[in-house]
Amino acid sequence: MKLSELLQQIDYVDATLAGDPEIKGVTYDSRQVEPGFVFVAMQGATVDGRDFIPAAVKAGAVAIVAEGVVETGDSAVAGVQVKDGRKALADVAAAYYDNPSKHLRVVGITGTNGKTTTAFVCKHVMANAWHRAGLIGTLGADDGTGMAAGERTTPESSDVHGLLSRMVDNGCRGAAMEVSSHALVQHRVGKVEFDVGVFMNLTRDHLDFHKTMDDYYRAKLSLGTHMARQRGSKKPVMVINVDDVHGQKMARALEDEVTVVTFGFSATADFRATSADLGMRGTSFKMKAKGREYLVRTPLIGRFNVYNCLAALAAADSMGMNFREAISALASVPQVSGRLESVLDNRPYRVFVDYAHTPDALENVLSTLKGLNPGRLITVVGCGGDRDRMKRPMMARAASQWSDIVLLTSDNPRSEEPEVIIDEMARGVVQANFKKIVDRREAIKTAVAAAKPNDIVLIAGKGHETYQEVKGERFPFSDRAEVLAADRLRE
């Protein structure tokens, strides 16, 4: 694509052109620039992308897009002035990749908890019906050829459009993607046309970034308003959990803008679970939808997974997929990595690894495990550093309320001292059933060593993560591998 063709498709304030070069790629990071690339300089929270314009030019950028007057320092390199760098990145990427979301059925899932699981279930349902489907989320991305690791839940917009474009090329007909609140604020899904948006729930998290729950809610709401502004031929549907108070508010706020479809246990829900049978190896529940009653079976464990299944089914129906086929696909959903993942199946005790890292998620998981009537419930849990500090005592409170033994330990301390994080957690405990073991490996060893027949051990907070981040360095660490190692020591 020529620079002139690209510029025709984006809004800009001013441009100093230098010929009409062929564009070979788009990036927001000077370290990724290759000859022929457009470099979009974004104003960051830590550094200003404009400071890296000289590095981008040196690496072969043919055009620089930035806020304010753009001095490229090289008369052969075009400078394009825009109002907002992050918005411009999405516009440039959508144009460069030829708006791939127009050629796919795209489901965007937001909410505090359940995005990864619901996206995974949606992708499974789509792949079952259409052979190939893509996925973007916390576990990485699948462009139709298999999973590849990613850095964040929702990548930067140029990476999102690049992935969607590869999905189209690889024969995917649909894509399920997690849309984090950070992504909505930072325009990472700018110019993505969604067929269906999904709102799961809103509970305490990320208040280091959003500051208030109201700001956090408004970030989530903007998925719906983003969809209402879509210009293409898609008629957007927003699927909303109305058992959640913020979901009820969102349904009211969006009802005139998009088609609202609701789910939950509430009597008014369009996709309504009426009863659930929660077992150790899976869940079955009855659902009223579309004027009929259905029985849904899934290997996913816990009441919260009823919500994830309802959301995926409502999304599938909103895309016009065969509903009975979608229901039967739920029976074969594979294990979602690090989400209530049973690590040892052939022992008299059970060990689960789970990504619960918010008070609500932890409460849900613990109540689910308690409902399975274990001998004792032994919980290993920590909280991440450089993240919302208020959730620390709340998570420890949930752990001590529901468990027989709690081992408070490190998660990803990042720049903080793990002992300080653990002390802040300890302020929330409600009974003297806890111990502090700073070294996560030791804590896991202690928990597994203590397990007696019928006990359940929960290792919470890090789920699928394969590292522990300490003072800017990532050390290899897997809860799953640590559990297996600890179990070997018992023999």
Ligand SMILES: CC(=O)N[C@H]1[C@@H](OP(=O)(O)OP(=O)(O)OC[C@H]2O[C@@H](n3ccc(=O)[nH]c3=O)[C@H](O)[C@@H]2O)O[C@H](CO)[C@@H](O)[C@@H]1O[C@H](C)C(=O)N[C@@H](C)C(=O)N[C@H](CCC(=O)O)C(=O)O
């Ligand atoms: C708070 C947050 O979301 N920050 C993101 C944001 O950082 P920032 O605004 O501080 O950017 P910056 O580091 O100042 O850099 C500004 C610009 O200079 C560029 N740069 C920088 C250095 C250089 O040498 N050359 C260069 O071009 C950067 O690429 C960037 O474009 O933009 C950066 C570039 O895309 C992201 O890497 C960074 O994610 C950080 C690492 C992060 O930890 N984000 C987390 C909190 C996050 O996004 N989480 C959500 C939700 C998770 C969930 O609940 O599932 C997610 O979607 O993952």
Ligand SMILES: Nc1ncnc2c1ncn2[C@@H]1O[C@H](COP(=O)(O)OP(=O)(O)OP(=O)(O)O)[C@@H](O)[C@H]1O
């Ligand atoms: N619908 C739900 N409601 C509440 N808790 C849930 C729900 N689904 C999963 N959980 C709990 O939350 C944890 C995280 O789930 P999941 O990874 O699916 O959510 P997420 O929204 O993608 O989280 P993240 O924002 O960290 O990526 C799970 O390990 C489980 O403990």
Ligand SMILES: N[C@H](CCC[C@H](N)C(=O)O)C(=O)O
């Ligand atoms: N994406 C979330 C995940 C947190 C997982 C937990 N292990 C932690 O490090 O706090 C975050 O960055 O806040």
Ligand SMILES: [Mg+2]
């Ligand atoms: Mg996720």
